[in-house]
Amino acid sequence: MNNIQIFDIELKNYRQYRGIEEIDLATTPDKHINVIEGQNGSGKSNLLNAITLCFYDKEPHIDNQDNQGLGADPLVNLKELRQIDVGEAVRGYIEITLGKQEPQYVFTRKFRTAKVDEDEYSSVTDDLQLRQRFGPDWQNVDNPNIRLREILPTHVHQYFLFDGEQLDQFFEEGYTERVQDAVLDVSHIQLLERAVDHLKSVQKDLEKEASDVEGTPQDLHDEYEEAQETLEELEEEEKILEGNISDANEEIEGIDEELSDSTNPDVREKQQRRRYLNERLEDRKEELQNAREDAAVALARAGPVAYNKDALEFTLDRFREWETSGQEPPDIPEWWLEQLLEKGRCICGTDIETEQEKRRHLEEFKQTVAETATQSANGKRKVERALERADDMVDVAKERKGRVEDIRDDIDEINEELREISAELESKNIPDDVDVADLEKQRKRIDARIKDMREELGQLRGKIEQQSEEVEERRNKWKREVEKEKKHDQLLRKIRFVENARGKVESIETKILEQVRDETETSLEQYFNDLIWKDEHYDIELTEDYEVRVYGPSGEKKLGSLSAGERQVLALSFMSGLSKISGFSAPVVIDTPLGRISSKPKRRIAQNVPNYLENSQVTFLMTDEEYTSEVKAFLQNDVAHEYHLEYTDEVTKVTTE
Numbered sequence: 001m002n003n004i005q006i007f008d009i010e011l012k013n014y015r016q017y018r019g020i021e022e023i024d025l026a027t028t029p030d031k032h033i034n035v036i037e038g039q040n041g042s043g044k045s046n047l048l049n050a051i052t053l054c055f056y057d058k059e060p061h062i063d064n065q066d067n068q069g070l071g072a073d074p075l076v077n078l079k080e081l082r083q084i085d086v087g088e089a090v091r092g093y094i095e096i097t098l099g100k101q102e103p104q105y106v107f108t109r110k111f112r113t114a115k116v117d118e119d120e121y122s123s124v125t126d127d128l129q130l131r132q133r134f135g136p137d138w139q140n141v142d143n144p145n146i147r148l149r150e151i152l153p154t155h156v157h158q159y160f161l162f163d164g165e166q167l168d169q170f171f172e173e174g175y176t177e178r179v180q181d182a183v184l185d186v187s188h189i190q191l192l193e194r195a196v197d198h199l200k201s202v203q204k205d206l207e208k209e210a211s212d213v214e215g216t217p218q219d220l221h222d223e224y225e226e227a228q229e230t231l232e233e234l235e236e237e238e239k240i241l242e243g244n245i246s247d248a249n250e251e252i253e254g255i256d257e258e259l260s261d262s263t264n265p266d267v268r269e270k271q272q273r274r275r276y277l278n279e280r281l282e283d284r285k286e287e288l289q290n291a292r293e294d295a296a297v298a299l300a301r302a303g304p305v306a307y308n309k310d311a312l313e314f315t316l317d318r319f320r321e322w323e324t325s326g327q328e329p330p331d332i333p334e335w336w337l338e339q340l341l342e343k344g345r346c347i348c349g350t351d352i353e354t355e356q357e358k359r360r361h362l363e364e365f366k367q368t369v370a371e372t373a374t375q376s377a378n379g380k381r382k383v384e385r386a387l388e389r390a391d392d393m394v395d396v397a398k399e400r401k402g403r404v405e406d407i408r409d410d411i412d413e414i415n416e417e418l419r420e421i422s423a424e425l426e427s428k429n430i431p432d433d434v435d436v437a438d439l440e441k442q443r444k445r446i447d448a449r450i451k452d453m454r455e456e457l458g459q460l461r462g463k464i465e466q467q468s469e470e471v472e473e474r475r476n477k478w479k480r481e482v483e484k485e486k487k488h489d490q491l492l493r494k495i496r497f498v499e500n501a502r503g504k505v506e507s508i509e510t511k512i513l514e515q516v517r518d519e520t521e522t523s524l525e526q527y528f529n530d531l532i533w534k535d536e537h538y539d540i541e542l543t544e545d546y547e548v549r550v551y552g553p554s555g556e557k558k559l560g561s562l563s564a565g566e567r568q569v570l571a572l573s574f575m576s577g578l579s580k581i582s583g584f585s586a587p588v589v590i591d592t593p594l595g596r597i598s599s600k601p602k603r604r605i606a607q608n609v610p611n612y613l614e615n616s617q618v619t620f621l622m623t624d625e626e627y628t629s630e631v632k633a634f635l636q637n638d639v640a641h642e643y644h645l646e647y648t649d650e651v652t653k654v655t656t657e
Helices: 044-056 144-151 154-159 165-169 175-186 190-210 216-260 265-307 309-325 334-343 356-426 436-482 486-531 564-581 599-611 629-638
Strands: 005-014 017-024 033-037 089-099 103-117 120-125 129-134 137-140 161-163 539-542 548-552 555-557 588-591 618-622 639-648 651-655
Touching (some): 017 639, 044 089, 044 161, 154 161, 154 175, 216 265, 216 436, 486 599
Parallel strands (some): 588 618
Antiparallel strands (some): 005 089, 089 103, 129 137, 639 651
16 A cells, blocks of 8 residues: 555544444555444544544534434533533543554644533644654654644545535535635645745735835825725725625525425425526526537627628629620639730731830730629629528528527526426415425525625625726736836846736646546546446536536436436546545545435446545445445455444444444
8 A cells, every 4th residue: 555544443432432432444456445333323424524533623524413312412422421520521532543554743732621511622732743654763743733734635635535425516506616626625725826926925025125215106006006005905895705605605504505405395396496497597597608619609790791782782783794895804823824925926917025114014914804803703702692691691690699599598497497396385384394484585685785795795896806907907007117217127027027027927826726637537438337237338527617418318317417426426426536636645535425325326336436536445334234245245245344333321332234
């Protein structure tokens, strides 16, 4: 095993795990998969939480089922806490051993929970500790977080340690932002971003130094700096507004989730229909934009011909009259005149070899006749072609304009149905269920706020664009003034050097992001086709706008039309692709990898899982419904360790049976 793997996890008094539980996870290249199976509530998700708590001091995978409906229980096992008096505390720890061929690092985080009252507890965690192996000896290491960042930094850990069930929500509304953030995370461009910021700061200081005198340069620099400050304020407003829109969208997602959980089938059906309509609405809006562009191009082509049809027909008639009357330039072949010049004798018998003036006239005549005849013939053909194509071009323009109107009508119908769904949900009064009417009113208010903020954001971006131009204009004005004074030559050379360096770094940053996006697309398509259970190939595209498009044999499949299982496989493939291209050789731990996938597809996935991230240690935390006998049969030759979680009387034991 060339990648970093988890050799061992040791828990003491952590949540369901009372006393000390040790789990051996060491794998080999031939057997790189671990399976830990347990029912919901047995502490499966808390094993994933134990890893993130140890490394990063956080538990992002809290599951009420795993915590027996009590939400965020104290860190220490409840049975231990019930045995102490108020004011006393119980300690525990999580210890994880990492390494490649052999153990190299032991990360430890200790914690304690105090009993504040009979049913009230307070938990605190200590700082992360690290022991590292140097030869035969183990030594304590200062600043363990620095070493951890080399193995698995905080900003990418979610692509190695993730919850399979939560992946189903990854590609819901607003997913493109999540995809973009993920690609940025694994692209390692933070250093480049810091370099750009540093170069901006250096450039600013140099420009200020070049203007640090009385007179016009100083005045112009003050104006340039003032414009730059205004631009930065507008950009800060943009970030705040984008954050507010993102928060509002999350509120709507939360409301939609509550509505989807309603016990009333009509509410669930309408919520499902609304989700489909919203996805269709986004698709139709994109189609409308494309249709408008196509219609504009068709109109630009057809317009001049349609408006000038009478003039073109008149011109063609004139050409025909000239042909009939013989006024059109003579159709004398150029080759025939060329032969006369080669023989040196005109058709009239004149010797043009000795009569140079007459030879010159014949050459000029050849040139004039050829050009005039060609222009006349070409002009006539162009007019004829334009008139021949006029009706077709007008028909195309009408057809494309009609398509724009059809899409607009469809968008109007979708919006009307969405309004009807909202009105019906707002009128719902269901006893002993979620307050559908109140939730729908909240949703409408938030949705209206989002629309207002998006309009404001559009106006703000227009101002930013204008202000950017103003900044550039003022900077150029200042620069031209400074260049007049030779004493600033050296400073100006430094400024140009910094500008060029910044441009190069930004160019590298753009290329890296493009490369990571392409690699993500390739890995996503590979893993999806490996893991999907259908006997057909899917093409997957990750666009420049971080939109994921799935194309099957019958064309594009909208994400909204994918089943829950297909979406989960897509998200699982995406996360796996990111872990592969991130550059970190960390272990992969997945909780509930097959949670939303029906029995038949599970067999297909299980067949392909052994080749999945084959160079990495992969640990699956599965329920008994996932780890069926068929799945087990497919995996058995590649499984290094198989454990079962037995939960009894608030305590989980890890067994090998």
